Amino acid sequence: MYTPTELMTVAAARCLSDADVCFVGIGLPSAACNLARLTHAPRITLIYESGTIATRPDVLPLSIGDGDLCRTAWTTVSVPEFFRYWLQGGRVTVGFLGAAQIDRYANLNTTVIGEYARPATRLPGAGGAPEMAMSCREIFVILPQSKRAFVPTLDFLTSLGHGDGGEARARAGVATRGPTRVITDLCVMTPDEQTKELTVTSLHPGVSVTQVREATGWPVRVAEALSETPPPTAHELEVLRDLQRRTEAAHQGSQS
Amino acid sequence: MARVCSLSEAVAELVHDGDTVALEGFTHLIPFAAGHEVIRQRRRDLTLVRMTPDLIYDQMIGAGCAARLVFSWGGNPGVGSLHRMRDAVEHDWPRPLALEEYTHAAMANAYEAGAANLPFATFRGAPGSLASVHTHFRTVTCPFTGETLTAVRALRPDVAIVHAQAADREGHVLFRGIIGVQKEAVLAARRSLVTVEEIIDDVRAVADPNACVLPSWTVDAIAVVPRGAYPSYAYGYYARDNAFYRAWDKIARDRETFQAWIDEHVHAHRIDDRGRGALPE
Numbered sequence: 001m002y003t004p005t006e007l008m009t010v011a012a013a014r015c016l017s018d019a020d021v022c023f024v025g026i027g028l029p030s031a032a033c034n035l036a037r038l039t040h041a042p043r044i045t046l047i048y049e050s051g052t053i054a055t056r057p058d059v060l061p062l063s064i065g066d067g068d069l070c071r072t073a074w075t076t077v078s079v080p081e082f083f084r085y086w087l088q089g090g091r092v093t094v095g096f097l098g099a100a101q102i103d104r105y106a107n108l109n110t111t112v113i114g115e116y117a118r119p120a121t122r123l124p125g126a127g128g129a130p131e132m133a134m135s136c137r138e139i140f141v142i143l144p145q146s147k148r149a150f151v152p153t154l155d156f157l158t159s160l161g162h163g164d165g166g167e168a169r170a171r172a173g174v175a176t177r178g179p180t181r182v183i184t185d186l187c188v189m190t191p192d193e194q195t196k197e198l199t200v201t202s203l204h205p206g207v208s209v210t211q212v213r214e215a216t217g218w219p220v221r222v223a224e225a226l227s228e229t230p231p232p233t234a235h236e237l238e239v240l241r242d243l244q245r246r247t248e249a250a251h252q253g254s255q256s
Numbered sequence: 257m258a259r260v261c262s263l264s265e266a267v268a269e270l271v272h273d274g275d276t277v278a279l280e281g282f283t284h285l286i287p288f289a290a291g292h293e294v295i296r297q298r299r300r301d302l303t304l305v306r307m308t309p310d311l312i313y314d315q316m317i318g319a320g321c322a323a324r325l326v327f328s329w330g331g332n333p334g335v336g337s338l339h340r341m342r343d344a345v346e347h348d349w350p351r352p353l354a355l356e357e358y359t360h361a362a363m364a365n366a367y368e369a370g371a372a373n374l375p376f377a378t379f380r381g382a383p384g385s386l387a388s389v390h391t392h393f394r395t396v397t398c399p400f401t402g403e404t405l406t407a408v409r410a411l412r413p414d415v416a417i418v419h420a421q422a423a424d425r426e427g428h429v430l431f432r433g434i435i436g437v438q439k440e441a442v443l444a445a446r447r448s449l450v451t452v453e454e455i456i457d458d459v460r461a462v463a464d465p466n467a468c469v470l471p472s473w474t475v476d477a478i479a480v481v482p483r484g485a486y487p488s489y490a491y492g493y494y495a496r497d498n499a500f501y502r503a504w505d506k507i508a509r510d511r512e513t514f515q516a517w518i519d520e521h522v523h524a525h526r527i528d529d530r531g532r533g534a535l536p537e
Contacts, residue, residue: 026334049360050283050434062498063333065283067491070433078468079282079307079437080368083361088380111357116389122345124331124338126386127308128360134382157384173404174382251498 002232004185005144006240007204009035010232012096012142012183018043020093023132025049028142029096030060031240038239047092049128051077060247083128087135095136097129097159097179098143101151104197104218105168106141106161106179108133109154116156126158133159138177145184145215152218162196186212188229189220197221204229258427258450258475263484266449266477267293270415271302276326278305278413278445279312282436283333284496286488287419288312289481290451292522295319303356305413307363307437311487311504314338315522318514320350326411328358335501339508349511357386362393362408367437369410370444381406416445419485420470421492423452424459427472433491435468442470451481453493 002010005028012032016022018041024033034057037044045054050065054074061069070076077086086092099108100123110129114120133139139161143149161179162168169178182189188202199221200212209222232240261269271277271294279287291312294302298321304313305326310333316322318340330341344353358366365377378396383406387393396407418438423429429450431438442448450470456462459469483490487497507517 050436052434062335062501063283063496065333065434065436065496066498067284067433067489067495070284070491076434078435078439079360080364080440083364084368084379088361111385116385119346122330122337122342125327125329125357126359126383127329130359130382130384130386131361131380134380158386160382160384172382251502 002237004204006237007229007232008142008144008183008185009240010236011188011204011229012140013039013236015140015181015183016041016044016094021045021047021091023047023049023087023092023095023136025096025098026061026064027098029098031243032096032142034060034243035236035240038243039236047082047086049079049082051079051082053077053086058246059250060243062251083131087128087131090135090137092136094138094140095132096140096142097132099141099149099159101149101154102141102143102182103151103154103161105163105165106182106191106198107154107157107163108141108159108161109156111156111158113155129159133161133178134174135176138180141179141182143184145186145212147215147217150216150218162191165196166194168196186215192221199223200226202227202229205231258423258472258478260423260427260455260478260480263290263293263451263479263481264297266479267297270447270449270476271297271299273299274301275414276303276305277415277417278411278441279417280306280436280438280441281419281485281488282307282434283310284434284436284488285419285431285438285485285490286310286312287417287451287484288486288488289484290417290419290449290479291316294321295518295522305411307360308333309338309341311338311501314340314504314508315518317341317344317353318350318508319518319522322353323351324354324356326356326358328360328363332501332505335505339505340514343511356392357390358392358408359383359386362406363411364437364440366408366411367440367444370412371440374410376407376409378405378407381408411444413441413445414447416441416448417451418442418448419451419481419490421453421490422456422459423450423478424456427475427478428459429470429475429478430459430463431468431470439468439470442474447476448474449477449479450475451479451484453482453484453490455480
């Protein structure tokens with residue numbers, strides 16, 4: 001047996017290969033990227049925004065700047081250098097993003113719920129997400145699916161997905177592909193080739209289209225050729241759980 | 257030439273009410289002890305500048321030091337919200353907090369422009385809705401290609417405060433590990449204070465030729481504060497206390513618990529000469 005979060009993490013990990021140079025965020029992305037490194041993609045290059053390049057942490061870091069990331073990296077560069085030469089310079093193939101809100105064109109909000117000046121909930125804000133969405137060659141979005149998160153209209157546009165659809169990115173002068181996959185705990189969505197509207201292309205085992213519709217704040221499109229996400233293998237689950245056990249033990253006390 | 261003095265002297269001399277103050281250190285070498293000294297000296301109306309406000313600005317905001325926050329990501333990394341920052345933004349407690357919000361690339365570029373003595377920086381940005389609620393984002397047309405790029409105003413703090421592993425007898429400062437934007441922040445600022453783990457003989461004897469070094473004549477004051485980054489960390493000296501970062505969530509959630517913590521661990525706690533840091537070990 002496995003949890004929906006484990007399936008989501010494994011499904012995300014499988015999108016990565018040895019050839020990728022991956023900008024890693026904390027949480028599900030970090031788990032997915034390190035799972036890929038510890039299973040099918042041992043030569044993947046992981047970069048955290050603290051400037052740690054080609055890092056190989058023993059446990060999942062709690063922050064993007066834990067000491068383990070620096071100790072196991074090939075090199076550590078300053079934050080301006082990271083954003084200018086490495087990210088903006090086009091050296092990063094894929095970035096993972098999460099969000100509090102996502103719309104049908106995979107635009108993302110991590111800033112506020114409610115009015116900006118007087119928010120109902122003040123979220124952490126942009127961080128490096130807008131420039132990742134701009135400069136990574138493609139973006140994978142990973143977040144649990146619910147009507148609260150999958151909304152018809154964002155309260156705030158933090159990171160550009162496909163704008164108002166179609167060729168919106170190209171019209172804005174953005175050359176990268178933007179979000180190419182949205183991986184949730186229920187399904188995988190990909191943008192329609194023409195309209196860029198998110199379309200359900202793969203359902204996780206045991207999940208129905210009705211469940212996906214009920215967890216989406218707009219009438220979600222479903223592909224005609226709908227596939228089923230392969231369940232995690234015993235090996236993937238073992239590696240993921242072992243990584244999370246080591247991580248939990250390390251973060252109980254001080255760690256290096 | 258940097259002057260070596262006590263932390264309380266340095267803060268009293270360099271940080272004034274109403275100043276724009278940047279305490280930098282990107283998830284590493286965060287100058288907690290110096291931030292606590294600012295709280296103890298009850299500075300008010302500060303504009304606090306920092307890419308990732310982290311626990312130290314949660315504490316300074318909750319203690320009432322700040323009128324304005326300049327930042328690009330305001331959370332407790334891997335844990336959740338900064339509850340004191342949220343309380344200030346959502347409920348004006350303990351006082352209203354104005355926000356000047358950036359993205360990471362925007363803010364890193366803005367520091368770099370400040371250090372480079374330029375009025376603005378340009379980069380490939382997509383600030384989204386931030387560009388409609390703030391005035392520090394503009395666009396600029398490339399004079400060579402005609403391309404439209406994002407422009408952001410340079411950051412020039414009154415004071416930069418950073419923590420480093422070591423300074424030598426002449427006051428040259430050495431940073432190792434994740435170097436973040438410390439160098440840019442110090443060189444962009446009018447005044448600067450560096451807290452260090454220790455004083456060593458000669459930085460040149462231990463540093464790689466390409467090491468991150470701030471020469472003595474770029475720094476105003478150096479204070480020796482062992483464990484001065486705790487519960488953040490100093491690479492090569494002590495580890496990040498991730499358990500404390502997780503424990504902070506509960507402490508900061510509630511105003512009374514927070515105030516009791518500040519009273520006990522900041523106001524009643526003095527850094528002693530034996531090198532105890534900002535917090536009991």
